Amino acid sequence: MSARFPEPVARLIEELGKLPGIGPKSAQRLAYHLLNQDQASIHRLADALLGAKERVVRCRVCQNIADHDPCEICSDGRRDHTTLLVVEDARDVVAIERTAEYKGLYHVLGGTISPMDGIGPEQLHVRELVARLGQEPIREIILATDPDVEGDATALYIARLVRRDDLKVTRIARGLPVGGDIDFADEVTLVRALEGRQAF
8 A cells, every 4th residue: 555645735745836946855845844833833924925915916017016006116216217127027126126236117027938838928018018118218128038048039029129219229248147047146247237238
């Protein structure tokens, strides 16, 4: 007779295994770690999960996640409202903000164009980006998608879509390794990538 997990543990492992980057063995380790925690710790974790899901909203301007709408960055009158940095993911905003070098606004696409995965421009926040260009005094767009095939394809698509004489379109420099993720880059690398951006 093969050993099986009790049903509640099996269900916990199954749910944890749905998280990105968590394989079956990691899900089992996490489940057993949680089972060894006291009741108060588990309640704090559950409250944090529910609180994040209930109180976090998507900024109607930049599509970033925030605790109010519009977000703190879009509402900040001290930011440079003529520069817009386009990123794939909300984590990229956090990574770039950690550098304390960039003072403009952001636009979060929510992913990259990936025909193999059935993701086209329609599934991203490209329409909202184009709308912003007609409503805000933006003079430069910095394309800061990851330096991989999907990121490059998305940057090229956007550059062609928004091209006009009064708008400078740049791409962050290759201070980031090809195939790397922005949210894993250190602050110095991100600063150099921003400073070394080039016309696209």
